[in-house]
Amino acid sequence: MTTSNPAKASPEPPSPVTLDDDVRPPSLADRLQRLLHAQATLGPAAVLLVAVAAFAVISPAFLQASNISLILQQTAVIGTLALGQTLIILTAGIDLSVGAIMVLCSIVMGRLSAELGLPGPTALLAGLACGIACGLFNGFLVTKVKLPPFIVTLGSMNIFFALNLWISRGETIRGSEMSDLLLWTGQVVTVGGARITYGSILMLVIVAVLAYALHRTRWGRHVYATGDDREAARLAGIRVNRVLLSVYAVAGLVYAVGAWIMIGRIASASPQAGLMDNLDSITAVVLGGTSLFGGRGLIIGTVMGALIVGVCRNGLSLAGVDVLWQNFAVGLLVILAVSLDQWIRKARR
Secondary structure: OOOOOOOOOOOOOOOOOOOOOOOOOOOHHHHHHHHHHHOOOHHHHHHHHHHHHHHHHHOHHHHOHHHHHHHHHHHHHHHHHHHHHHHHHHOOOOOOOHHHHHHHHHHHHHHHHHOOOOOHHHHHHHHHHHHHHHHHHHHHHHHOOOOOHHHHHHHHHHHHHHHHHHHHOOOOEEHHHOOHHHHHHHOEEEEOOEEEEHHHHHHHHHHHHHHHHHHHOHHHHHHHHHHHOHHHHHHOOOOHHHHHHHHHHHHHHHHHHHHHHHHHHHOEEOOOOOOOHHHHHHHHHHHOOOOOOOOOOOHHHHHHHHHHHHHHHHHHHHOOOOHHHHHHHHHHHHHHHHHHHHHHHOOOO
């Protein structure tokens, strides 16, 4: 008895090869996202160039040497404050007391020089010490009391403004009553037809010092590590609280230098000055490519961000735009910059 062989099963056709998301060629948006993630200053530089070109077309007076000088003088104060703010934001914090510390330090310098008759160097050193003390106060509450930086600096902003009004009695101290040293930052030098103040040059000196400290010293590496992942930094042996306390102290010192520059800029110490500087300093930092989530950012980017703010305010003013809408534009820039920062952070590494 014979049996027939069972029919051989025909082989299944191979399944079609599909590209999954991990091997799909990156789109133009993905490439741009990765480029902006790798080159943090590329975006701010492009925005600054576009802004300068646009306002040069809108107003022929924009590129005149006198107007460029004015922009640089206006940027010196905001830029200096933004440099201190950068340090705080690099650690994933934020400082809302920037303007209050600056004004308090300027009033301390002015009162000691004009009313108590102390020598200029003594008044200046007292103002710088006041800035460091304010920074240490914020840093102590953040590191030891474990309060969020937003809450700490929101409260200290009101404390410092109250102290400012108490010390100044609500009166402006005229520059004619102060030491010449406190007004030195307002003196100008002429470079290629542009009048540049010593305050602007001092800001550039701070830029160089902080850029070196952040990228060439162990302290700078610890600042970035703390902002990127605080717990990982602690496990790696970094004394996170000490780093944070030093960052707030250095930021306070930078704000005090900003107070010195402001005294020279307006030739007085006013308790009402710097009311909008909190927003402008944060705007400059974020526009400069520093992440509000910490661990990412460059000092040179902050300078570009400050220039963007200065260019926008100056250009809108030349175009006849009301101050109300200038503030509206700056607020809109903050929202757009933070939205862009969140998009860049999603870049696949």
